[in-house]
Each structure stands twice: as C-alpha cells, then as structure tokens.
Amino acid sequence: MCRDEYFSYYLYKFLARKSLVSKSLREALEEAAEDEYRHYLFWRGIVGECSSKLVMLKVLFYVVMFYLFGLTVLLKHLESKERDAAKIYKEVTGLRPDIRDAVEGIAVDEERHESAFLASIDESRVRYIGSITLGISDALVELTGIYTGSLGAFENTLSAGLAGFLAGVAASISMGIASYAQAKNEGRARPELAAFYTFLAYIAVALLLALPYFVISSLLAAFIMMLILAVAIVAYMTFYVAVLQSRSYLREFTEITVLIFGVSMLLYVIGSTLGNVLGVKI
Structure with a gap:
C-alpha cells in the first residue's frame, strides 16, 4: 500500500503536466497527487521507507500506456486497481483498529479521486x-x-x-x-x-x-x-x-x-x- 501510494503520487504529477490534459482534470490530478503523497507519508510512518527504483519503472510502464491508449483508458485501468486497494483497506482496519479512522479517510479520498477523474475526462476517440x-x-x-x-x-x-x-x-x-x-x-x-x-x-x-x-x-x-x-x-x-x-x-x-x-x-x-x-x- 505504501509503495502504491508513492507510485500514484508520481504518476498523477506526471499526468498533470501534460498539455493534452484539460484544466479541470489537471486540477483534479494535482489534488490527487497531494493526497497520495500524504497517504504515502502515513503508510511510511507505519511500515517504514517503501520508495524504490521499481516504483519508477512502474511509472515508466504507465507512461508508455498513456501514450499508447490515452488518458481515459489509463485512468480506468487505475480505477480497477483502486477497487483492489479498497478491499485491502477493509482488511487493515480489521487488523489495526487504532488506525481505522485514518484508513477510512484514505478510502474516501480514493473514491473522490475516481469521481473527479471521470467527471473531467472527455476524449473524442x-x-x-x-x-x-x-x-x-x-x-x-x-x-x-x-x-x-x-x-x-x-x-x-x-x-x-x-x-x-x-x-x-x-x-x-x-x-x-x-x-x-x-x-x-x-x-x-x-x-x-x-x-x-x-x-x-x-x-x-x-x-x-x-x-x-x-x-x-x-x-x-x-x-x-x-x-x-x-x-x-x-x-x-x-x-x-x-x-x-x-x-x-x-x-x-x-x-x-x-x-x-x-x-x-x-x-x-x-x-x-x-x-x-x-x-x-x-
């Protein structure tokens, strides 16, 4: 989870800088990047340092995916990954009641990101x-x-x-x-x-x-x-x-x-x- 949040932070920052991205979507991506970095810091405080070069390779893979398939497909694919993360969050809250409120807040942020992305996307193809x-x-x-x-x-x-x-x-x-x-x-x-x-x-x-x-x-x-x-x-x-x-x-x-x-x-x-x-x- 910690590494995934770190990955999402870098990917959203990259996408927000692309000229093809609309103003509304750019704002949504920048806000999501800030949230993901905050989530990364939270998980790092629990599990320790989790950034690595493998994360950057994963970002590179998704950058290629962005150029091949476009922004909509990329974000829809990430959306399916977020659903898997939501299941993990539920399991974590059961194992660690002391961080339940924080994890539930992270889950709410992820759902908000998904809604903001889908509302801002409009690719003609x-x-x-x-x-x-x-x-x-x-x-x-x-x-x-x-x-x-x-x-x-x-x-x-x-x-x-x-x-x-x-x-x-x-x-x-x-x-x-x-x-x-x-x-x-x-x-x-x-x-x-x-x-x-x-x-x-x-x-x-x-x-x-x-x-x-x-x-x-x-x-x-x-x-x-x-x-x-x-x-x-x-x-x-x-x-x-x-x-x-x-x-x-x-x-x-x-x-x-x-x-x-x-x-x-x-x-x-x-x-x-x-x-x-x-x-x-x-």
Whole structure:
C-alpha cells in the first residue's frame, strides 16, 4: 500500500503536466497527487521507507500506456486497481483498529479521486469508440481474408499487396459512408465524426496489413507477418475496449482472433480452389 501510494503520487504529477490534459482534470490530478503523497507519508510512518527504483519503472510502464491508449483508458485501468486497494483497506482496519479512522479517510479520498477523474475526462476517440471498433473489426476480418485467399491466387507479393490495399481503400470509404448514415439515422450528434473515425480506423488497418507485402518478397513470409500484425491490432483493440467497458480481455481477444483465423482459412480454401479450377495466377 505504501509503495502504491508513492507510485500514484508520481504518476498523477506526471499526468498533470501534460498539455493534452484539460484544466479541470489537471486540477483534479494535482489534488490527487497531494493526497497520495500524504497517504504515502502515513503508510511510511507505519511500515517504514517503501520508495524504490521499481516504483519508477512502474511509472515508466504507465507512461508508455498513456501514450499508447490515452488518458481515459489509463485512468480506468487505475480505477480497477483502486477497487483492489479498497478491499485491502477493509482488511487493515480489521487488523489495526487504532488506525481505522485514518484508513477510512484514505478510502474516501480514493473514491473522490475516481469521481473527479471521470467527471473531467472527455476524449473524442472514447466517445466514438463504437465507430473506431467497427472500422478496425471489419478491416481485420475482410482484409485478412483477402490476403489469405491471395495465397492461392497470386504469384507475387506486390500484386497481393496492391489488391488488398486497394480493396481496403474502397471498403474504408464505403464503411465511412455507412457509419455516417447510421449515426445520422440514430440522431447522434456530429455523424461526420463517426464517419471519419470509422474511415480512419479502416484505412490505418489496411495500410498496416499491406505493408509486409511491399517490403517482403516471399508471399508466405509476407502472409505470416500480416497475420502477426493482425493479432497485434486485435490485442490493442480488445485491451482498449475491455478496459473502457470492464469486459474480460482474454475472452474478447480469443473471440475476435478465432473469427479472423476462421474466415482466413475458409477464404484460403476458396482462393486455392478457384485458382486451380480456373487456372488463374496473378
């Protein structure tokens, strides 16, 4: 607990200095940092010195997480850790009645921090997470299927890469228009942003999955690298959504990965069959 409070103090101080943080959230983070330092001093008086270099490594890990996933996901993840800490506080008050009031005060502070953070956060990519997820999921399923089918229909990586990327560009525009129409029919504010995020997510995945085919000459090696990138994108997306919506990360990751590989295998069989029957090799 002492080390966790020390860690939270440094992390909140770091986040409060970032220019991307709104004024209201910066004030909430600065206040939380002061509280966490006071909590750290309290626990240090009971258990002794607890700061260490490992704490700074943990802070570095969460800084990387901040840049990869954004502030909302980071704070939501920390929120789940705070719930675990609340359980420990209850156990401590049972073992040490003499510090019950102080520990209960710390628990109240933690709950106040959580409420202040959630009230101050407003990231557009979180508000449009449904549109982003739609673009990424659709791109992964369709494009991995196309590239898998290309194993039986294409003879070189450039042709396969161009076919997949051009299909991705066309599909990204189509998905953007569909997302705009859906958002408008549902009466959502700024449907053009929903369309933009869907288009951007789709085209980004299309570019990433096509990249191996433009830099690797072996069709099989490019395909394997494409699958690795696809799984990495799935891991990123499912972690993001799982944290925001308090879902099981492993279950979400497994479901989407199985779906992608299932579609890929089916289209490989179809592509190979058509290539052999029609005698077409591009």
